[in-house]
Amino acid sequence: MADHDPDSDSTPRTLLRRVLDTADPRTPRRPRSARAGAQRRALLETASSRRSSSQTKMTTRRHSHGARSISRSAYVQASGHLKEQTPRTLLKNILLTAPESSILMPKSVVKPVPAPQVVQPSRRESSLGSLELQLPELEPPTTLAPGLLAPGRRKQRLRLSMFQQGVDQGLPLSQEPQRNADASSLTSSLNLTFATPLQPQSVQRPGLARRPPARRAVDVGAFLQDLRDTSLAPPNIVLEDTQPFSQPTVGCSPRVYRSPPCMPHTGAEDTELAAGCKKRSSGPGMQTNSPEKLAQFLAGEAEEVDAFALDFLSTSSGVSGEDGVEPLQDGVEEAEKRMEEEGVSVSEMEATGAQGPSRAEEPEGHTEVTEAEESQGTAEAKGPGASSGDEDASDRAARPELVSSTPESLQARRHHQFLEPDPPPGAAVLSSEPAEPLLVRRPPRPGTTGPRPQQDPHKAGLSHYVKFFSFYAKMPMERKALEMVEKCLDKYFQHLCDDLEVFAAHAGRKTVKPEDVELLMRRQGLVTDQVSLHVLVERYLPLEYRQLLIPCASSGNSVFPAQ
Amino acid sequence: MALSTTVSQRKQIKRKAPRGFLKRVFKRQKPQLRLEKSGDLLVRFHPFLGWEWGMEVHLSCLLFVHRLAEESRTNACENKCGVINKEHVLAAAKVILKKSRG
Numbered sequence: 001m002a003d004h005d006p007d008s009d010s011t012p013r014t015l016l017r018r019v020l021d022t023a024d025p026r027t028p029r030r031p032r033s034a035r036a037g038a039q040r041r042a043l044l045e046t047a048s049s050r051r052s053s054s055q056t057k058m059t060t061r062r063h064s065h066g067a068r069s070i071s072r073s074a075y076v077q078a079s080g081h082l083k084e085q086t087p088r089t090l091l092k093n094i095l096l097t098a099p100e101s102s103i104l105m106p107k108s109v110v111k112p113v114p115a116p117q118v119v120q121p122s123r124r125e126s127s128l129g130s131l132e133l134q135l136p137e138l139e140p141p142t143t144l145a146p147g148l149l150a151p152g153r154r155k156q157r158l159r160l161s162m163f164q165q166g167v168d169q170g171l172p173l174s175q176e177p178q179r180n181a182d183a184s185s186l187t188s189s190l191n192l193t194f195a196t197p198l199q200p201q202s203v204q205r206p207g208l209a210r211r212p213p214a215r216r217a218v219d220v221g222a223f224l225q226d227l228r229d230t231s232l233a234p235p236n237i238v239l240e241d242t243q244p245f246s247q248p249t250v251g252c253s254p255r256v257y258r259s260p261p262c263m264p265h266t267g268a269e270d271t272e273l274a275a276g277c278k279k280r281s282s283g284p285g286m287q288t289n290s291p292e293k294l295a296q297f298l299a300g301e302a303e304e305v306d307a308f309a310l311d312f313l314s315t316s317s318g319v320s321g322e323d324g325v326e327p328l329q330d331g332v333e334e335a336e337k338r339m340e341e342e343g344v345s346v347s348e349m350e351a352t353g354a355q356g357p358s359r360a361e362e363p364e365g366h367t368e369v370t371e372a373e374e375s376q377g378t379a380e381a382k383g384p385g386a387s388s389g390d391e392d393a394s395d396r397a398a399r400p401e402l403v404s405s406t407p408e409s410l411q412a413r414r415h416h417q418f419l420e421p422d423p424p425p426g427a428a429v430l431s432s433e434p435a436e437p438l439l440v441r442r443p444p445r446p447g448t449t450g451p452r453p454q455q456d457p458h459k460a461g462l463s464h465y466v467k468f469f470s471f472y473a474k475m476p477m478e479r480k481a482l483e484m485v486e487k488c489l490d491k492y493f494q495h496l497c498d499d500l501e502v503f504a505a506h507a508g509r510k511t512v513k514p515e516d517v518e519l520l521m522r523r524q525g526l527v528t529d530q531v532s533l534h535v536l537v538e539r540y541l542p543l544e545y546r547q548l549l550i551p552c553a554s555s556g557n558s559v560f561p562a563q
Numbered sequence: 564m565a566l567s568t569t570v571s572q573r574k575q576i577k578r579k580a581p582r583g584f585l586k587r588v589f590k591r592q593k594p595q596l597r598l599e600k601s602g603d604l605l606v607r608f609h610p611f612l613g614w615e616w617g618m619e620v621h622l623s624c625l626l627f628v629h630r631l632a633e634e635s636r637t638n639a640c641e642n643k644c645g646v647i648n649k650e651h652v653l654a655a656a657k658v659i660l661k662k663s664r665g
Binding site: 460537 | 580633639659
């Protein structure tokens with residue numbers, strides 16, 4: 001048994017063979033526990049010692065091989081109650097049939113001998129490190145299995161072992177305890193392998209774990225109030241200030257467009273709205289003030305436009321304290337508040353608490369609205385809405401800049417909201433206003449407007465060919481040389497056109513056709529009897545153009561391009 | 564710009580022929596002349612059918628530029644310069660333009 005093989009020769013197979021040859025043919029069955037175990041252990045120890053001694057050639061696989069083979073040999077010795085098919089014979093069969101390379105056997109093969117000691121070695125086997133359960137025994141039907149299973153990888157072995165388990169279901173009951181043990185070990189091993197992916201994900205990456213979406217608590221009070229306001233002011237379609245639209249945009253034109261629709265609104269509606277607006281407390285006050293404010297509004301109705309701008313561009317252009325120098329905020333509420341601060345005549349209060357651009361002329365109402373609306377937004381110091389007169393001037397001044405930043409949505413809403421009629425002068429003012437900022441917005445481009453469209457495309461096209469030049473030259477070039485190339489190209493194009501004209505006229509045509517170009521190329525000496533056009537096309541043009549120029553035959557007797 | 568046999572595909576041609584540029588140049592030079600339309604030509608029995616003038620003009624331009632580059636490179640190498648100078652290009656242009664006069 002303790003054959004000391006030369007390291008180079010020792011393979012599991014050879015070792016096994018030696019073992020089989022030299023092992024005691026008389027295999028003790030019952031009392032194998034002590035002796036077999038001792039033998040097994042001895043075998044293993046010798047094997048391990050041999051392994052350790054034989055270093056390099058043995059790979060881990062071989063180690064497992066050897067271990068398995070050792071165990072198998074041990075089993076062979078230990079078990080084998082079947083005379084006609086002893087493990088030894090089975091093992092010999094395996095050695096004969098199994099391929100040389102891989103003796104990694106998935107050992108779901110159930111041993112015919114249900115010896116508990118067999119289980120132990122199997123345990124030891126598995127403990128030796130290989131995942132596969134080294135089931136030592138071989139069953140008659142499973143003699144082929146090793147051959148089948150041998151080439152498989154570990155995973156396949158596992159799966160096959162599962163299959164083998166199913167196959168083994170037909171085994172006699174004696175097999176069961178062991179099989180169960182094996183199966184349990186198998187499944188445990190399998191479970192180990194299969195269960196792992198689920199668990200660590202949450203443990204290793206807590207960030208990936210799904211969290212319930214955080215929801216803000218609904219402010220019922222504000223919501224109800226908004227409902228009331230909306231119900232009171234049905235004609236106004238209040239657009240909620242949703243986040244995306246809060247960005248100030250440069251939308252002057254929409255304001256112009258929207259102002260006409262606002263025109264039909266009459267002042268009476270405004271007062272009604274004012275009455276039904278949020279600031280009920282200030283309602284009467286507002287109503288009384290509204291007529292005056294209305295006039296004011298009409299006068300300075302352009303301010304609305306400015307209000308938008310004001311909101312977003314804190315300008316120190318003399319805006320009254322109510323507007324304050326508010327930092328540029330995206331919140332629409334702020335814009336609305338500004339509107340209020342402007343002291344627009346009509347106190348239009350937007351129903352929605354978030355954004356109602358309430359035209360509260362009253363400072364108090366204004367503040368109320370602002371406060372209410374500011375509940376969400378930033379706390380802005382909205383001074384009481386004083387007269388809007390001074391704001392006009394400041395607004396106008398600030399308008400060009402502010403206009404650009406007002407949000408479109410805000411404008412839309414305001415135009416809906418602003419019931420005050422837009423008098424034609426107001427509209428005119430409005431239209432003029434957007435025009436100015438538009439002009440202001442576009443930085444003037446003086447100078448090279450004339451020759452530029454003429455030059456640039458021409459230069460661009462020439463540079464196209466200049467790039468080809470620098471590519472073909474394969475040498476560094478000076479910038480002046482490139483300019484010279486452009487000049488040459490210009491000259492060449494002139495020549496080209498002249499020649500094409502001559503050729504077309506020669507053919508009695510007024511239209512230049514491709515054959516003229518071909519003739520030109522021939523005269524240039526590019527196309528000769530040796531070098532045909534097709535050759536040139538293939539050489540210099542991109543592949544995609546080749547099919548355009550060179551007729552190719554395709555299936556169905558069709559030639560492309562058509563000839 | 565370039566047709567493809569399979570209509571469904573859209574090809575991105577890296578080195579496109581600047582047909583628009585060529586047409587513009589031609590029109591500026593000879594406004595009285597017309598350029599043939601590209602596309603399917605149904606007239607058969609024509610020897611040179613199927614070509615596109617724009618493509619061929621582009622081809623001739625490429626060849627011209629190629630010859631020019633070769634000539635100027637030769638000139639620069641003759642002068643043992645590592646860089647192509649203006650004079651090299653000028654001399655080359657004289658020769659090549661004469662050659663491609665047709």
